[in-house]
Amino acid sequence: MIDEAIDAGKVGIVTNPVLPGDHPDPSIVRVGTDYYMVTSTFQFFPGVQVLHSVDLVNWKAIGHVITRKSQLDLTGMPDSFGVFAPDISYYDGKFWVVVPYYHGQPRCTTLLFTADRPEGPYSEAIMLNHHFIDPSIFNDDDGKRYLVFGGGWVHEMERDGSGLVGEAKQVWPGTGGAAPEAPHILKRNGWYYLMLAEGGTFFGHMETLSRSRSIWGPYEPCPHNPVLTQRDPEKFIQRAGHGKLVQDEEGNWWMFHLGGRPLTPGGYCPLGRETFLQPVQWTDDEWFTVGDAGEPCASLVLTQHGLVQAPACDLHDHFTGTELSPDWEWVRHPVEEGYSLSPKGLRIVCKPFIPYSLQSTLLLTRRWHSFGFEATATVAFYPESRGEEAGMTMYRDTDAFLFFNVRNGLGQTAAQPFDVKRLYENQEHEGLYLEVGQYVNVLKTTLGTWRLPIQHGERIWLKIRLEPKTQLFTLFYSIDGRVFEETGIALSAEFLYPERSNRFLCFTAPRIGLYARGVYGEMEGYAQFSSFTMEPLR
Structure with a gap:
């Protein structure tokens, strides 16, 4: 049936990665029929490239968040410092991007930028805190907002983004893997799902999952953690982790995550860390699995009429x-x-x-x-x-x-x-x-x-x-x-x-x-x- 559908042009075969070459730490948001993504840019300027897609597969750069030195001065910034993993979200008619600015101190400075349009221009920076890397924003259905950051920490945020409320709490530190980072929270059927990337951003990287009935916990780990990792060292997609979920218009769920493609097993990855797309399947007990039983898929099928994946590097x-x-x-x-x-x-x-x-x-x-x-x-x-x-x-x-x-x-x-x-x-x-x-x-x-x-x-x-x-x-x-x-x-x-x-x-x-x-x-x-x-x- 799938082959017949492909021949009829009702589905498209997608080859990973969907964002090849130096696109690490993807964060995505859907607004109506449009998808927007940001990735890390480190010492490069303009910073925090914003990309747009209507089909989850073909992406076009449309602007940057950091376009002025007054927003963030990168002068003197060492290599691989600066703009770490940003997160994009949409709330109250605005786009919100939080950026962990790493400048050599033990912790990052979390900066918040807002704009009426995804391509910008974005506001001057609002400094939210000094803490661990990789913040994200979670907007709850009761109107409350939260800043989530590496290590499984949660801190309530003012609704206008002007600051933080009360004290931060570490609600789930992960499963014991190194460098628990890149936290994202989503809410479904009354469950708060907290995802973390563990194991570092190299070989052995993985995505782990927990859930709770309260945003403040306690969180129970998923029984089949990690929900995404590469177990086969011979496969060409390695270093899989640092993911975020998005739901399309038809109700399907997808994860965007980083990974690398080594030239030889265990070898160098000339294109660095890239962005990959994986299907997400919800289970009867209200957990989810990613890719092919927790391993990244090299290719996948999307049921979109006339979908054609544009060639890279043209x-x-x-x-x-x-x-x-x-x-x-x-x-x-x-x-x-x-x-x-x-x-x-x-x-x-x-x-x-x-x-x-x-x-x-x-x-x-x-x-x-x-x-x-x-x-x-x-x-x-x-x-x-x-x-x-x-x-x-x-x-x-x-x-x-x-x-x-x-x-x-x-x-x-x-x-x-x-x-x-x-x-x-x-x-x-x-x-x-x-x-x-x-x-x-x-x-x-x-x-x-x-x-x-x-x-x-x-x-x-x-x-x-x-x-x-x-x-x-x-x-x-x-x-x-x-x-x-x-x-x-x-x-x-x-x-x-x-x-x-x-x-x-x-x-x-x-x-x-x-x-x-x-x-x-x-x-x-x-x-x-x-x-x-x-x-x-x-």
Whole structure:
């Protein structure tokens, strides 16, 4: 019967993940026929990307919650700090987003933002408390509201969101797994269901469940905990947990959760933590199960007429709007007056910044969505000083990134730390050069330089290809947009994987980006990006 329904177009086959690539800690809310989701963004700005869907499967970024430095200043924010797991809810005609702001203290600061529209603009922050990570809001049917946060804590909240009422209480600490976090409460048939993520966000991650007749407890654990985890180390969906439930218009229940896809069993997850969709089934004794008997499904069937899952990583941007697409996010805040948009495209000024510092940058990034892809950027470079550069980047954080750029004059040619004085003094050759530079733990290795047969202001096409099977980058350039020359460089992408971080626990996955950069104390030119495309490779 299912096969016949599929042939008739009455159902759609959905392949997980539904949000591939660096979309951890999903939170979802349905308002009418629309679904809205937020995920973690850490040190990237704008922060807390808001996504929209009408079918639970195909998602489009529509805005951000944190769009102004006055809401949250990320200057100096260490890698993998900043915006942890946010939660979105809807109450009294408004969208409410609580954000755990982790800034290196033992606890997070919980910030609340509200907006009349899901895409924003959102209010200035209301500080609610300093406590454990991962807050969420539960709106009870008696009008009372509660803030729930990691470790199974509950605290009543003022109805207008202006503050908290009384004292917090830990109502259920979980089943004993490490790091009980990501709590969500829902109410059904008089039961309060409290979910927690346990075991940490790595292999062995899981979702556990309890319930009570009172929001304050006592809570009884589900007899078949965990309700979601990956028990088979050979399956391609691992690290499953941190889930939230939503009910669709037809009354069906679904869970969105994070997970990772390792290249090999127990190996690296190049795309980091992604968002997956699972069916939820309620049992006769009023518990529920998730996925396939508690394990995540790689694919599932949705009974929606004409549902087609759009391919991941098929992107085209000509920067012709008045604002950047919300798919783009800067590394921390952009340098002031560092970029603009016009009918000619995206202009990034060659303002100086240190790419591995924790200050403002002009590194504009977007997520990888597949294990292999081909990305091309078109740029016209108008430098004013020797040492200026502009082009593409493959970026994980300040400890690992790759630059593929056009440089005004030949720069550093040996593996050495970045030094502004040395950079300036080493400008031995005039003209435009193509350069490939790899940064690992502040050490730069120049992998190649080539003299370019173009003048200032002439366009050049830069292309980076990531082979899905070998995980090798190959780099190309063209001066006419049709014939591409290969640089001869083949570089493993492994140094960008989150698990390859040596100095800290890395929560962010690799991104691709555009940038321009100048030299301190020198005149500033600019780069004009007129197009960017990114297509998946199978």
